[in-house]
Amino acid sequence: MIIDKKAYVISLDNNLSNIEQSWLDQGFDLEAFEATTPDTIPPNGPLVFGDKVRDQQRGLDNPIVSFTDAEKAIWYSHYNLWHLCQYVDRPIIVIEDDTVLTSEFPSSWNVTSLKYFVRSSTTDRKTDRREFVWASGYVVTPVGAERLIRLAEKQPIDINVDGFFRYSRDKHPEAWCTQYATNIDKAVKAEHKYD
Numbered sequence: 001m002i003i004d005k006k007a008y009v010i011s012l013d014n015n016l017s018n019i020e021q022s023w024l025d026q027g028f029d030l031e032a033f034e035a036t037t038p039d040t041i042p043p044n045g046p047l048v049f050g051d052k053v054r055d056q057q058r059g060l061d062n063p064i065v066s067f068t069d070a071e072k073a074i075w076y077s078h079y080n081l082w083h084l085c086q087y088v089d090r091p092i093i094v095i096e097d098d099t100v101l102t103s104e105f106p107s108s109w110n111v112t113s114l115k116y117f118v119r120s121s122t123t124d125r126k127t128d129r130r131e132f133v134w135a136s137g138y139v140v141t142p143v144g145a146e147r148l149i150r151l152a153e154k155q156p157i158d159i160n161v162d163g164f165f166r167y168s169r170d171k172h173p174e175a176w177c178t179q180y181a182t183n184i185d186k187a188v189k190a191e192h193k194y195d
Contacts, residue, residue: 019097086149117138
């Protein structure tokens with residue numbers, strides 16, 4: 001599949017100055033996509049949220065908790081872009097507003113449903129490794145978007161959108177474990193006004 005040189009950036013204020021140059025240097029066009037906020041979440045669905053189930057595989061021993069309004073808004077931001085992917089009927093690149101390219105992004109990539117490409121700039125508190133940050137940057141196809149939408153609407157959501165990607169990505173690790181970007185240091189990242 002040929003990679004379109006356009007990336008949709010989930011952003012609260014359309015200020016892409018912290019990340020823009022890394023993408024422009026590789027010929028990408030960035031299009032700001034207005035993030036959903038707690039104030040703009042649709043009042044009657046279509047997403048239904050249950051309690052969050054903690055990830056036992058990573059040894060998180062936290063109590064079950066409810067989703068915050070900010071977490072629900074993040075879900076809706078991605079969900080709306082999956083609908084856009086279906087509408088334009090072609091694969092799209094989705095990034096969050098703290099994602100900078102660190103290496104040459106491929107001009108073609110074999111993506112069936114979804115592949116992510118961002119590794120955290122900081123180490124994980126449990127693994128002490130720089131883990132992939134799944135929702136920070138990914139390529140999704142119309143087939144993948146349809147699957148994500150169907151799964152998200154099927155039952156109450158019980159996991160953050162990042163974790164949801166683990167169950168929806170392309171299946172072969174060598175195909176999706178490729179870092180092309182990182183997220184900027186949290187000290188540089190603009191604070192979300194609703195956190």
